[in-house]
Amino acid sequence: MSYTVHGVNGPVVKLRGGSGLMMMETVFVGKTRLIGEVVGISDSDAVVQVYEDTEGLRPGDAAQAAGGPLSVQLGPGLLHNIFDGIARPLKAIEGVTGAFIGRGVNLSALDGEKKWDVTVSVSAGEEISAGSCFASCPETGIIRHRCISPLDGTVVTAAPSGKYTVNDVILTLRDARGNTHELTLSQRWPIRKPRPVASRLPIRKPLITGQRVIDTLFPVAKGGCAAIPGPFGAGKTITQHQLAKWSDADIIVYLGCGERGNEMTQVLEEFGELLDPKSGKPLLDRTVLIANTSNMPVAAREASVYTGMTIAEYYRDMGYHVAVMADSTSRWAEALREISGRLEEMPAEEGFPAYLPSRLAEFYERAGYMVTLGGLEGSVTVIGAVSPQGGDFSEPVTQNTKRFVRAFWALDRQLAYARHFPAINWITSYSEYIEDLAPWYEETLGREFAGLRGRLARLLGEESKLMEIVKLIGADILPEEQKLTIECARAARLGFLQQNAYHETDTYVPIEKQKLMMGVILHLYDEAKRLAEHGIPINRLKETGIFERLIRIKYDIPNDQLILFDDVRLEIDAAVGQVLEANR
Amino acid sequence: MRMEYIGLQEIRGPLVVLDGVTGVGYEEMCELRLPGGERRFGRVIMLDGGRAVIQLFEGTRALSLENVRTSFTGRPMELALSREMLGRVFSGAGRPADGLGEFYPEERRGINAGAINPVSRKYPRSCIYTGISAVDGMSTLIRGQKLPIFSGAGLKHSELAAQIVRQAHVPDDDGEFAIIFCAMGVKNDTADFFRKSFEDSGALQRVVMFMNLASDPIIERILAPRCALTAAEYLAFSCGFHVLVIMTDMSSYCEALREFSSSKGEIPSRKGYPSYLYSDLAALYERAGILHGGAGSVTQVPILTMPNDDITHPIPDLTGYITEGQIVLERGLDQAGVYPPVAVLPSLSRLMKDGIGKGFTREDHPALSNQLFSSYARVQEARNLASVIGEDELSDLDKKYMEFGRLFEDYFVRQGSEENRSIDQTLELGWQALSVLPKEELDRVDEVLLRKYYQEDGAIALRGNV
16 A cells, blocks of 8 residues: 655654554655654544654655554574664664665664574474474574464474574464464564563562662562663663673663663673673673664654563563663653654643653563463563653653652762762662562571661661761761761761772672671671770771771672681671770 | 745744645755845745745745745755865855855765764774863863863853863874864854964864854754764764864754744743754764774864753753763852862763773873762862851861862862863872872772872972962
8 A cells, every 4th residue: 555745744744645554553654765653543644753864755755554563573683783773783774874874774683694503393293382482593602592483383394403594484383273374583573562471470589780789778670670760970871781781681681762872882892892790701692782872763762662672572482581771761751752742742741741651651561570471481670761850850750650660779969979889879769679579588698688788778877867967067076876877887888889880899799798798887887886885986996997998898808709708707806806905 | 947936825933834835855955035136045844735834044034925936956955065164164054154255065965964873883982181180180081072061151161162172182193183163152252262262272274163143043053063063074084084073052052942943833841942852952962973994083062051050951951961971160169260160070071981091091090080079079068067067166087178179179170271281290189189188088099009199298299389
C-alpha cells in the first residue's frame, strides 16, 4: 500500500491516502526512505513520527508501509556491538555514510555474513515448545547464545551442527495447524511488546555491584529496579559505568539515551580494554551498547529504551541475568514531551504528556526475576538514571519514577562539590529490597550482617543530626560521646561510603570485605566508647592515628587478603588500650 | 525557470504563510522580493499540504500580503566554505559582513550536520593549557571538549574567554590553530572588545567571526551558531585545523529560540522555552569532538549569562546536562577583586581525569586537584560556622582552613589577565597553599606524593612571592 506525504513539522509527518495503516506500524517516508512509526490515525490522515531528520521532505512524496510494528532483529552478534535507538548497527552505518550519520540507512542489526559455530540440539520428528532452545553457539568468549524457538511445533527438518549465518535456515517446524515455519539463528520482535514468560518469581537475590554504599546500605535485587537521580556533575554516569563494569549480571545492556557522544565513545573504548574480573575477557564481550546521543533524532531516542529492553528480555529468555543501565530516563521523558508537543496534545505537569506515569510504569514493569517459557530462570534488572531539572527532585519524572522503583540512590550536589564519590546521599536514599533480600544476606554473610548495617545506618543518621548543631555552634562544645560519634561517622564516610572508582583495589570491593570494613569501624566505635566513659577526650585517641588508619584500609588491604582485618582489630585494641593507660 | 508566488496569506511575527505551493521541501530556502528590489531570505519550517510556513531571516517589516514575490531555491540552507574564511567577518546567516565581498567557495554544506557517529569519535585525551590556574589545575580543558563558562551579567567572562584564546596551547604540538568566534545577540561593545583582543594578540588572521549583534534579527541569531559550527567542522575535519569555538551569549540564543517558538504558536514548556530546547542545544554542543583518522578537532567554549545568577534556570541547567563540565564564575569573588572569579567547587571538567596525571601533565595533578577540591569544600563549612560564631571562636583546625581558603583564593585562583602560568607553576601554588594544613588532613594524596611534593614552608614562600 502506498501513501503520500501531506505535511511536515519537524519529526512529525502527516500522510494521506487510504486508512490501511495500523497504529505503531513502521513506514518508510520519502525518496530516501526515512524510517518512521505511525502514532495517530484519523479518517483523513495518519500521523507518523520519523526517526531521522526530515529536511528536504516534500508534500506529495511517497511513503510505504512495512506491514508490521517497529521490531528489532535478535540473534548472535548483538554482544560486543553498538546500535542506535532503533537497533541499526553504528559500525556498519559508519561504513556506509562515514563519520557523520546519514539518512535512510536501513540496515539490520546483525551481520548477515558472519558464520557462527552452531550446535543444533533437536532432530527431525521432535516436538518443541515455544521458548525452548533448539540450537546454540558461542557468541563471545563468555556468553553462549541459545536460540529460542518462538513457537510450538514438530521439527520437520533440522540442519546438522556446523557453521551458519544468521539468515541460514536451521529448522523447519510444523505448527498445530499444519503450517510450516523456517527458523534461523535470528528472529524479530516488536520493541514495544514485552516478551512472554512462564511466571514471575519473588525477589530473592541481590545484584552485587562491588560498590559499598549500594551493596551494604541500599542494595538492588536481581529483577528489581533502581533509580539514580542527580543534578549534572553529581556522577550519575560514573555510577552507571561502575555498575556496568562490576555488577555480577551475566549481560549488560548499556543504554545511552540522549546523552553525550564522547561518553559512549568512552564506554566503547574502555569496555573493550577492561577485563571482566570473573572470566578475564573484555567487558564488551558481555555488553550490548545502544547509543542514541542527544543530537541524534528525538523520535529514535523515544524508541531506544524499548529497543534496549527487548534485547535484555531476549537474553533473559536464554536464562541469563541481565542488567539494563538506562542513562538517562529523563531524556526519554523529554523526547515524549517533545513529540507530544509536536502532536499538539494537551500537556499535563511541566509540559509533560499526561501519559508519562503510565509509560514509565510500562518500562519499569518489564523488569523482573522470571521463569522463562523454556523453564529457565533469568532476570532483567533496570537501573535508570534520572536527570531532574535544576537538580530538583520534586519534578514529575523523578516523582513518578519513585513510584515504580524500589531502590532510590539520590545523588547530592554538595557531596559532589566536596568530591565525595559516589555522591549517594545516605540520608535521602533508600532501598525497599532490604527485607526481601534479608534471607540471602543472612545465608551468605551470617546473622550479624544485618545488625552491622543497622548500626552503621544509625551512626550516620546521628551524625547528620549532630552536624545541624555543629553548623550553629561548632564541634568544640559537644560532649565527648557526641564528638566520638562524629569522628566515627567521619571514618565511615571517608573510609567506607567514599569509594574511588579510579583506584585499582577500591573500584570493586567484594561483599565479604565490605562486611569486615564495616565491622572494624564499628569495633572502634565500641572500644572508643570506653574512653568516653572514663572522660578521656577523644582527641587523645585521634592523635594515635587510628582513625586515619581505618580510612586508608580500603587501599591498604588487598581484596584477597581479608585475614589482615584481624590485625586491624588488634591495632584498634592496642590504640585504645594505650590511650587508657596513658590517661589513667 | 523558477516559479514565483505573488503575495502572502498571512504574516505573523517573523513568519509568513503561503498557500498553494507545490514541490517545496521541508527546511528549503526561499527568497522574497519586495517592491524597490530589496531581497530577503527565508526558510520553510512547516508544510501542511499546499500551505508553507516560512521564517524570514531579516524580519517582516514593510511586508504586506500583496507586495511580495516569493521564489524557492530548491535547496536547504547551505554555507559556502573555504580556507579563505580565516580572517573574515560574516553575518549570523553566513554572508560576508566586512565589505570585502564574496570569496570563492571550495565547498558548500548544509548547516545542519548529521550527528557524529559515536563509533567514529575518538575519546579526547590531550589537554589544552590555558595558563590559568583555576582552569588548568582544577577544571582542565581538553581538546575536543565542550566546556561552557557559566557567568552572570557584569562578570568578567569575556575577559576570561579572551585570555583563554590568547594563551591556549597544546604541549609539543604543531597542528594549526584556528578560532571561530560566534556572537549571538551581544552588544557592540562586547564584539569590539573581542575584535580588539584578537587584533592585539595578532590572532586576527586565524579568526573567523560570525556576528549577530543585539539589534540584529533573531532568526539570524538562531542560524549563527549553526553557520559557525559548520565552518568549524570544515576547518577541523577537512583542513586539519584545531578549532576553538567561542560562542557568546548562549542565553541570547535561547531567548531568540523562545521568541521564535512562541511566534509559531508552539506549546511552551519550562519558563516558556520550547520543549525541544534540550535537543536543540544538544544539536549545537554535540558538534564538538575529534574523529578517528582525522587531524583536526573542534573544542567549544560557549559562554552563557545565568539569568539572576541562577544555575537552575533552564538555560544553564540543560547546558550543564549536555556539556562536559562547566566553569562557573561567582559574583562574591568578583566583588572581592579576584580575577578570574572562578567558583572552584561547582566548576568541573568531566574529561579532565583522562587527560591529566602521569604522561599528560604531572603525576601529582589528579591527587592534588582532588585534595584542593576537598579541602576547599571544608573551607566553606568553616566560613559558614565563622559567620555564626565569629572566626575567633573557631577551633584551631577550622582557623587553619580559613587561612588555607584565603591563600588559595589570593594566590592560586587570582592571577593577572596577562599572566600565563605553566602547569608546574600552577601545581606548585597548589602545594604551597596546602602547606598551612596539617599533613594528616590531606587524605586524598598518598604517602609517596606527600613526601615528594609537600612543602613545609609553602605558605611563607607563597606570601613572599608577591
